[in-house]
Amino acid sequence: MPAGALHPARRDCWMRHRRALLLIIALLEAWIRDRPAAVNDFYCQLWGRGIARAFLPSPLQTSHARRRSHNIRAQCGLAAQEPLHGKGGAVGECVESCFNIKPKSEPLPEEDAGRQPEQEAGSIGTELHPPTCPDAHLQLKDAKQEVWLHQRPAIMRCLYGILTIGLISMARADVSYVHSLDIDDINQLRQATRAAMKNLMSYFTPNPRGIFNETETPWHESGMIWDMHFDYARWTGDEQYLGIVTQALVNQSNGDRHDFLCDGCREQWNDDILWPSQVNIPPPQVSYLFRKLTSNSPFFFEKIIQAVVAAAEFYGPNAALPNSNETWINLADKTFQEAGSQEDDKCGGGIYWYRDRADRKGTYKSFITHAEFISQGARNYLITQDANTLSEAKRILDWVISSGLANPETGVLLDGMSTGNCQEFTTRQWTYNYGQWLGSLAWMHKASGEQRYLDMAAPYLDYSQRTFAASDTSGIIAELCERDTSCNRDQQGFKAIYVRNLAYLHQETNNSTMKKAIENIIDTSVQAMAGRSCDSKWSCSGIWTEVTPRIKKSIRGHHVSTALLVAAMGIRE
Numbered sequence: 001m002p003a004g005a006l007h008p009a010r011r012d013c014w015m016r017h018r019r020a021l022l023l024i025i026a027l028l029e030a031w032i033r034d035r036p037a038a039v040n041d042f043y044c045q046l047w048g049r050g051i052a053r054a055f056l057p058s059p060l061q062t063s064h065a066r067r068r069s070h071n072i073r074a075q076c077g078l079a080a081q082e083p084l085h086g087k088g089g090a091v092g093e094c095v096e097s098c099f100n101i102k103p104k105s106e107p108l109p110e111e112d113a114g115r116q117p118e119q120e121a122g123s124i125g126t127e128l129h130p131p132t133c134p135d136a137h138l139q140l141k142d143a144k145q146e147v148w149l150h151q152r153p154a155i156m157r158c159l160y161g162i163l164t165i166g167l168i169s170m171a172r173a174d175v176s177y178v179h180s181l182d183i184d185d186i187n188q189l190r191q192a193t194r195a196a197m198k199n200l201m202s203y204f205t206p207n208p209r210g211i212f213n214e215t216e217t218p219w220h221e222s223g224m225i226w227d228m229h230f231d232y233a234r235w236t237g238d239e240q241y242l243g244i245v246t247q248a249l250v251n252q253s254n255g256d257r258h259d260f261l262c263d264g265c266r267e268q269w270n271d272d273i274l275w276p277s278q279v280n281i282p283p284p285q286v287s288y289l290f291r292k293l294t295s296n297s298p299f300f301f302e303k304i305i306q307a308v309v310a311a312a313e314f315y316g317p318n319a320a321l322p323n324s325n326e327t328w329i330n331l332a333d334k335t336f337q338e339a340g341s342q343e344d345d346k347c348g349g350g351i352y353w354y355r356d357r358a359d360r361k362g363t364y365k366s367f368i369t370h371a372e373f374i375s376q377g378a379r380n381y382l383i384t385q386d387a388n389t390l391s392e393a394k395r396i397l398d399w400v401i402s403s404g405l406a407n408p409e410t411g412v413l414l415d416g417m418s419t420g421n422c423q424e425f426t427t428r429q430w431t432y433n434y435g436q437w438l439g440s441l442a443w444m445h446k447a448s449g450e451q452r453y454l455d456m457a458a459p460y461l462d463y464s465q466r467t468f469a470a471s472d473t474s475g476i477i478a479e480l481c482e483r484d485t486s487c488n489r490d491q492q493g494f495k496a497i498y499v500r501n502l503a504y505l506h507q508e509t510n511n512s513t514m515k516k517a518i519e520n521i522i523d524t525s526v527q528a529m530a531g532r533s534c535d536s537k538w539s540c541s542g543i544w545t546e547v548t549p550r551i552k553k554s555i556r557g558h559h560v561s562t563a564l565l566v567a568a569m570g571i572r573e
Contacts, residue, residue: 181530183523186572190236192530193565195538197232200225200558201241210251217555221493222248227307228563230314231500235569249307306372308332309379317383329383336376339369340392347422349399366416367405370396371436378443390447397444406437411459413437430491431479431498434464439501442508454509461505461514465521468498473545475524477564482543492542492556496563499525503570519571526568529561538565 076094182188204212211222226245233239309332320327342352351373353366377393400406405414413433415426438457445453469477477495481487506518525544534540540561541552
């Protein structure tokens with residue numbers, strides 16, 4: 001954008017407010033025109049109190065005074081320029097009875113001795129009282145109409161000035177956060193990312209469960225955020241939050257068992273415990289991982305385990321939990337095996353989404369569970385070099401394709417199926433399915449060295465771009481449910497998984513076309529977010545496609561917006 005140029009969003013916002021305020025001015029002008037007496041009184045009070053003297057002339061110098069004098073002379077038979085004061089006899093009585101003019105210097109009547117004059121110094125030099133002579137009311141009305149006509153330019157200048165100040169204030173209040181970001185300036189991008197992370201972490205208060213407020217965001221999303229922190233630390237160089245992150249994961253642990261599954265948790269979901277398990281946690285601050293959760297807490301397996309392996313990657317394969325012989329990679333591997341134990345031969349294989357078979361949810365085999373399991377297996381293998389782990393990941397990946405959940409020709413991913421009818425798929429399209437799948441393929445290539453995994457990614461990347469960052473959103477990432485504002489709490493956070501895994505794929509592939517596509521998706525969304533959804537301190541909302549700039553501050557919005565900036569850093573590594 002050229003230096004000094006007005007940002008398009010700012011210009012649009014200014015024009016909308018300008019049109020609205022011009023309409024207000026027009027309506028006010030029409031109202032004033034019908035009420036000249038009220039306007040004149042208000043005008044005189046403004047001038048008399050010194051409020052409007054800088055830009056409005058004295059009321060004594062207005063045509064109101066001239067018209068009043070003219071009417072008095074005509075009524076009382078005086079010449080055009082003849083003085084009104086000092087007349088005696090019938091003429092003096094006519095002047096006094098017609099407009100009852102009393103000099104300001106005249107002492108107040110006895111009954112008013114204790115009352116202060118209504119007008120202060122500098123106000124009109126005479127007081128007008130109700131007229132007593134014929135036609136005086138009409139004459140006074142004419143006089144006040146005349147002051148409106150004569151002073152209309154001055155009064156309207158005053159109104160325009162006042163309302164312009166209001167316009168500027170309103171515009172600034174609405175678009176003060178609208179700013180541009182030089183996406184190629186790594187220092188500027190790093191500063192924005194650090195500011196966004198600071199805003200996100202302002203929502204977290206250390207607590208025994210190590211999670212964000214569950215009334216504002218599901219607990220398993222805390223695992224996603226802890227996982228993201230290790231990407232953030234690696235790509236920005238800012239490690240200031242890792243102590244908080246590791247302590248939170250300690251507080252989430254199941255005591256000395258170091259196990260993401262808890263005895264008292266009836267509801268346990270295999271996808272959600274894999275998120276935090278993919279965090280690679282540093283050893284110094286961690287004594288144990290997940291404290292026992294309440295019996296009604298949902299437990300999503302995959303979402304936890306991702307955070308643990310990310311910590312192992314960050315701190316090394318031998319990093320141990322404090323006061324324990326357990327290492328982070330052992331915990332990640334244990335969680336991987338626990339998730340794998342939920343597979344059976346129904347529908348030809350596959351891992352269940354929910355761990356309780358007696359529950360109606362226990363028959364569903366979700367796509368996301370398998371994508372996270374594959375990613376976890378590849379990442380664990382890179383640390384342990386255990387061939388069985390990589391073999392399990394490969395087998396599950398092949399099943400995802402053979403089952404029909406992933407179509408390598410069209411690039412379409414399906415959300416899952418129930419074992420009651422293995423050919424009846426849930427067809428909902430979500431960004432996080434595509435993101436986790438693309439990230440899994442990148443990790444599988446990194447672990448196996450097989451090019452087929454990167455080649456396989458191309459149609460899925462292309463389909464995700466055409467679905468979630470298409471021309472109808474100007475290339476800006478948007479969940480499909482954002483179109484009709486039907487996203488629930490879980491779905492509002494899906495884009496965070498999508499963008500971070502795009503960064504993983506970008507780092508792993510050498511395909512220039514694929515790299516360019518990922519850069520376009522992320523950079524276009526970052527620039528839109530900066531111009532529409534972030535304030536000057538990088539407090540951002542999670543919807544980036546709205547034409548009208550506004551901020552809806554929430555944990556979910558801060559999570560996805562921070563993830564987008566972290567991903568933008570990642571593709572520049």
